[in-house]
Amino acid sequence: MKAIVTPTSKLQGDIQALSSKNYTTRYLLAAALSEGTSTVYYPAHSEDSEAIRRCIQDLGAVLNEDEEKIVITGFGSRPKHADQLNVGNAGAVxxxxxxxxxxxxQLTFVNTYPESLGKRPHDDLIAALEQMNVKVEHNDGKLPITIYGGQPRGGRITVSGKVSSQYLSSLLFVTPLLEEDSEIIVTDDLKSxxxxxQTLEVLEQAGIRIEAAADLMHFKVPGKQKYQAREYIVQGDYPGSAAILAAAAVTNSDVKVRRLLENSKxxxxxxxDVLKAMNVPLTHQDGIVHVQGNASLQAGEFDGDEFTDGVLAMVAASVFAEGTSRFYNVENLRYKECDRITDFLTELRKAGANVEERQSEIIVHGRPEGVEGGVEINAHYDHRVIMALTIVGLRSKQGLTIRxxxxxxxxxxxFFDHLRALGGQVELVTEHQTHG
Known part of the structure; x- marks a missing residue:
């Protein structure tokens, strides 16, 4: 499907933020690891969220879902035997x-997205699992991966946090269920x-006790714990909403996004705060972010490690800012669905943006007058790249076509339904199978 984005000067309206993908994944996993019946209200609906539903069901959780909630009966530390799991393109899952x-x-994770998740490395988690009496067969750290477990052991576990914090979160979910106490030491740096x-918050809500060092580099996890069956409410999703807020920032707008908690983790x-620093007129109260954009932005310098999944949307906004913006500490963007620095900046240049990259930085020389557009660009199968390029298309002179x-x-x-409801001019057309 192609998105044909036409220049749009005005956005106006009021939408509910979608539900948080990160919290949905974690609550569903916590519910599956309990032995009772839990309820998750307002779960996210997306390919990633379907992937976690599918995997926990294949492992023996029983799910009943209606319009507003999922009721889950978990399997605790005794998942049923499954030969293989298909996580789709969901790295966290x-x-x-x-x-x-x-x-x-014995369980094999299959590789159904060789061009995306299939290229991402998981060596650091594999190394940690091998310290827990688990044998792992893998393709140079990548999918397909077969795990031979059955009797995982706790104890002292080291894990690198350099590439992704998901390896650590993964260990924090299972170590409380082991017979032995565990000590998890994070080596190198810890990203995100x-x-x-968020993981620790969910574990605490599930009744799990973990002693975490203030810098999150060292954890003591008592063994023989049990997840409690609970009721969870999923909050609104900031990463997805970042794209809507950025679109409102670069146009003349009066847009409200609801369900965005001020004290969210x-x-x-x-x-x-980034948009405020860029001089975007907005307020944030009672869970509502209200942007009254005037299409006039100021450049700034931002530590992207604070808001990894919002960086691309903010880069897109800064394309139209007065001055040069710098997003630093963002190297882990290179290890996502695509290389979100090189691949994304390549497409931004085609659209007419003036951007440069460093190993862990994105530098944007703003063009307040707008960019030319008028080209067809490649989104590299990456949801965040698609949303960010859409923002640029709205403020381009000739629009953009996104493959x-x-x-x-x-x-x-x-995303496109929400944008169109606010007045964004986007047409979705089915692609003919012409390009390989």
Missing amino acids: LRFSMSVAAFCP KVVVG QGERAVV DAHHVAKSYPQ
Whole structure:
């Protein structure tokens, strides 16, 4: 599917933020790891969220879902024997499920997205699992991966946090269920610490006790714990909303996005502060972010590690800012669905943006007058790239055509519907199978 984005000067309206993907994944996993029946209200609906539903069901959780909630009866530390799991293109779901697979005698994770998730490395988690008496067969750290578990052991476990915090989160979910106490030591740096904060918040809500060092580099996890069956309410999603807020920032707008908690532990909550620093007129109260954009932005310097999944949307906004913006500490963007630095900047240049990259930085020389557009560009099968390029298309002179735009459904299937409801001019057309 192609998205044909036409220049749009005005956005106006009021939408509900979609539900948080990160919290949905974690609550469903916590519910599956309990032995009772839990309820998750307002779960996210996206390809990633379907992947975690599918995996926990294949491992023996029983799910009943209606319009507003999922009721889940969990399997605790005894998942049923499954030969293989298909996580789709969901990296977090793969990494969380790999640790759960330590309780299975043999389980293979198949590779259905060789061009995306299939290229991403998981060596650091594999190394940690091998310290827990789990044998792992893999393709140079990548899918397909087969885990031979059945009797995972606790104890002293080291894990690198350099590439992703998901490896650590994965271990934090399963170590409380082991017979032995565990000590988890994070080596190297730890990326996306705020997301580990979300994991710890969910574990605490599930009745799990973990002693975490203030810098999140060292954890003591008592063994023989049990997840409690609970009721969970999923909050609104900042990463997806970042794209809507950025679109409102670069146009003349009067847009409200609801269900965005001011005290959320989502790191991407920082996008509200980033937009404020860029002089975007907005307020944030009672869970509502209200943007009254005047299409006039100021450049700034931002530590992207605070809001990893909001960086691309903020870069898109800064394309139209007065001055040069710098997003630093963002190297882990290179290890996502695509290389979100090189691949994304390549497409931005085609659209007419003036951008440069460093290994861990994105530098944007703003063009307040707008960019030319008028080209067809490649979204690299990446939902965040699709959303960010759409923002640029809205403020371009000739619009943009974005290929493979259906991949936005990975995290935000309603993105184009929401944008159009606000007045965004986007036409979706089915692609003829002409390009390889």
